[in-house]
Each structure stands twice: as structure tokens, then as C-alpha cells.
Amino acid sequence: MRAGELFQVLRDGHARTRAELAEITGLARSTIATRIDALMACGLIGPAGEAVSSGGRPPSRFAFSASSRVVLAVDVGATHVLIALTDLGGRVLDESRAAIEVAVGPVAVLDLVVEQARRLLERAGRDVRELAGIGIGLPGPVEHSTGRPANPPIMPGWDGFDVPAYVQQSFGLGGELDVLVDNDVNIMALGERAGYWPIEENLLFVKVATGIGAGIVGRGLLQRGADGTAGDIGHVRLSRGDGVLCRCGNVGCLEALASGPAVASALDAGGVHAESGEDVLDLVRHGSVDAVQAVRQAGRDIGEVLATCVNLLNPSVIVIGGGLSAAGEYLLAGVREMVYQRSLPLATARLRIVQSMAGDRAGVLGASHMIIDHVLSPDRIGALVADA
Numbered sequence: 001m002r003a004g005e006l007f008q009v010l011r012d013g014h015a016r017t018r019a020e021l022a023e024i025t026g027l028a029r030s031t032i033a034t035r036i037d038a039l040m041a042c043g044l045i046g047p048a049g050e051a052v053s054s055g056g057r058p059p060s061r062f063a064f065s066a067s068s069r070v071v072l073a074v075d076v077g078a079t080h081v082l083i084a085l086t087d088l089g090g091r092v093l094d095e096s097r098a099a100i101e102v103a104v105g106p107v108a109v110l111d112l113v114v115e116q117a118r119r120l121l122e123r124a125g126r127d128v129r130e131l132a133g134i135g136i137g138l139p140g141p142v143e144h145s146t147g148r149p150a151n152p153p154i155m156p157g158w159d160g161f162d163v164p165a166y167v168q169q170s171f172g173l174g175g176e177l178d179v180l181v182d183n184d185v186n187i188m189a190l191g192e193r194a195g196y197w198p199i200e201e202n203l204l205f206v207k208v209a210t211g212i213g214a215g216i217v218g219r220g221l222l223q224r225g226a227d228g229t230a231g232d233i234g235h236v237r238l239s240r241g242d243g244v245l246c247r248c249g250n251v252g253c254l255e256a257l258a259s260g261p262a263v264a265s266a267l268d269a270g271g272v273h274a275e276s277g278e279d280v281l282d283l284v285r286h287g288s289v290d291a292v293q294a295v296r297q298a299g300r301d302i303g304e305v306l307a308t309c310v311n312l313l314n315p316s317v318i319v320i321g322g323g324l325s326a327a328g329e330y331l332l333a334g335v336r337e338m339v340y341q342r343s344l345p346l347a348t349a350r351l352r353i354v355q356s357m358a359g360d361r362a363g364v365l366g367a368s369h370m371i372i373d374h375v376l377s378p379d380r381i382g383a384l385v386a387d388a
């Protein structure tokens with residue numbers, strides 16, 4: 001076990017003595033001492049008081065110094081950005097929000113992100129050099145290995161744009177600053193799991209907003225698929241959608257029936273004025289029976305697709321997030337109705353279908369988690385301490 005692996009033991013934040021670490025890892029006390037020194041030298045762990053002595057000098061304890069560096073977590077939505085500054089434990093130190101259309105293009109959006117990020121660092125009294133990395137979520141398909149968006153439908157100008165390189169240059173740093181990019185639904189799945197379902201290995205996060213998509217966690221890891229499009233359930237065809245045109249050019253897509261704008265336009269066509277998902281939520285809050293029924297039907301449509309996902313993936317938790325999930329039980333009831341009716345009994349015996357608890361912070365929590373897991377991985381820590 002190298003220094004990077006020993007460090008993983010301490011990432012839970014508990015303080016331990018050298019003897020306790022020797023017992024957990026099976027390493028010799030002398031080896032532990034060398035690796036502790038190396039990790040202390042780079043500031044990733046620090047002294048954490050003394051343990052109770054059984055006679056003689058009390059043994060020192062060591063713990064992960066989560067505040068030694070910071071990371072930036074960025075959630076770019078269709079019409080806004082949310083940026084959080086967190087410590088290495090994922091704790092949010094500060095955050096800022098700004099309204100901007102993603103459609104104005106990558107340079108304008110990323111310039112705003114960098115400007116806000118610099119302000120957050122300044123406010124926290126942290127130098128750019130203390131930045132361990134940046135995690136970014138974008139509202140479209142992303143090739144995760146390169147951080148470049150891939151044919152994103154609502155993001156003109158972003159296709160193939162080298163997001164990591166642009167952000168690194170803007171900070172005046174080259175490849176030494178880690179920047180990871182993924183699509184927003186994937187990072188929301190990571191954030192929801194890290195914050196609220198850490199022991200669930202198989203989780204499906206479904207975002208229901210302007211679009212509909214899913215983030216898949218399988219055996220504890222995000223499943224991106226061969227090209228990063230895994231979980232793109234918004235364009236599965238439903239029989240109820242015959243004749244309903246989708247923005248992707250096909251007809252009958254789930255997104256064309258059950259997204260926020262789709263529910264609004266169905267209500268509007270039926271004589272109940274609504275233009276957006278937000279209008280639908282307002283109507284629900286004011287007790288509109290038509291809106292409640294429309295939301296429940298959207299839930300059934302989503303549930304019809306999720307029933308297939310449940311049979312295929314056997315998750316133990318399905319989390320429904322995104323703007324329209326604020327309709328709460330009305331949407332969930334429709335989802336549950338179809339999933340329990342259409343999935344195999346064994347697949348639903350322990351299945352929970354719940355509303356997102358992270359809410360609109362799921363994205364930044366996940367972006368922070370994604371970049372922290374990368375910069376604190378055993379390999380990276382090993383390289384940092386020259387593998388003591």
C-alpha cells in the first residue's frame with residue numbers, strides 16, 4: 001500500500017494514530033511513519049491532537065486537512081450558472097449565481113464563470129495557487145475524456161470547444177490546473193448520491209426540466225457508456241406521443257410529452273394559460289386540477305420509460321430531480337404508478353422512488369465531488385508525494 005492508498009483511509013475525516021493506521025492497513029509502523037511524513041509535507045494531512053495514553057507520552061493523531069486546498073464547482077444551466085467554492089471534503093464555503101443564456105456561446109459563459117470564480121477565491125482569501133481543480137457541468141452531451149461538448153442541441157458554438165484548455169488559460173495556468181467536464185445530469189447524479197445516498201451502489205437520477213435525462217450510478221460508479229450518452233432517455237418514443245413533434249426532429253419523444261415546456265404547452269392547448277415549467281408549478285401550487293392532472297400524466301410518461309430502465313438496470317433508488325420535480329408527490333405518484341405496474345416484482349421489491357434532496361445544488365455538489373475524487377485519487381496523491 002502506497003502513500004496514495006494510505007491517504008484514502010484518512011479521507012473519511014477521522015483522526016487516527018500511527019498504530020491505528022498500522023492496524024487498519026497491515027503496514028509496518030516504520031512504513032506508516034514515512035508515509036505520514038510525506039503526506040504532512042504536502043499539507044494533505046495534519047496533526048489532530050493526541051490520543052488517550054495508556055501510559056507514557058500520548059500518541060499523536062493525524063487527520064485529512066480538507067481545508068488545505070479548495071476546488072471550484074460549476075453548474076452551467078440553460079439560463080444560469082451556479083458556482084461554488086468548496087474545500088477538499090466537498091463542503092461549500094461560498095457560492096454565487098448569475099443569469100446568462102448558455103446559447104450566447106462558450107467564451108462569454110466561461111469568461112463570466114472565471115470572473116465569478118476569481119471573486120469567490122478573493123472573498124475567501126484564497127490564492128489561485130491553492131486551487132486543486134475545477135469541475136464543470138454543462139447542459140448537453142460532453143465527451144468526458146476531453147471535456148469537449150459533443151453536438152449539444154441547445155448550445156450553439158459549444159460543439160467541440162476545448163473547455164478545459166480555455167479555463168486553464170483564463171486562470172493563467174496550463175495543464176497544472178485540473179479541469180473536468182461532464183453533462184449536468186451526470187454530475188447531479190454524483191451530487192445526490194454523495195450527499196444523500198452514499199451507501200447505495202445502484203442509483204438512477206432523473207432530471208425533469210426543459211429536457212429529460214438520466215444519470216446512472218452502477219456499482220458505485222457513474223456509467224457514461226461508450227460515447228458518454230448513457231442515460232439519454234428524453235428521446236425514447238412513447239405510443240401516446242403519436243404526432244407530437246420533438247425538438248430533436250423525431251416524433252413522440254418522452255421529452256416532447258413530459259418536460260416542463262411540454263406540460264405547459266399541453267395545458268395551454270387545453271385553455272389553461274401556461275408558457276413554461278415554472279408556470280406549471282405556479283398552477284399546481286394554486287391548486288389547479290388541470291395542472292395537477294397534467295403533471296401526474298407527465299409522471300406516468302416518465303414512469304413508462306423508467307419501468308424499462310428498472311428491468312434493465314435494477315437500481316435500488318430512483319431520484320427525481322430538475323425543475324419540474326418541485327411538483328413533488330404529483331409527479332412522483334405518476335412515476336410510481338407506472339414503474340410498479342410495468343416492472344418485474346423482484347426489481348421493485350426494494351426500489352425507492354424519491355424526490356431530489358439536493359435540489360438545485362445537486363449539480364455543484366456533484367461537480368465538486370467529481371474533481372475531488374480525481375485530484376485525491378491514489379495515483380495522483382502518489383505522484384504528489386513522489387510515492388514515499
Ligand SMILES: [Zn+2]
Nearest residue numbers: 235246248253
Ligand atoms: Zn426527441
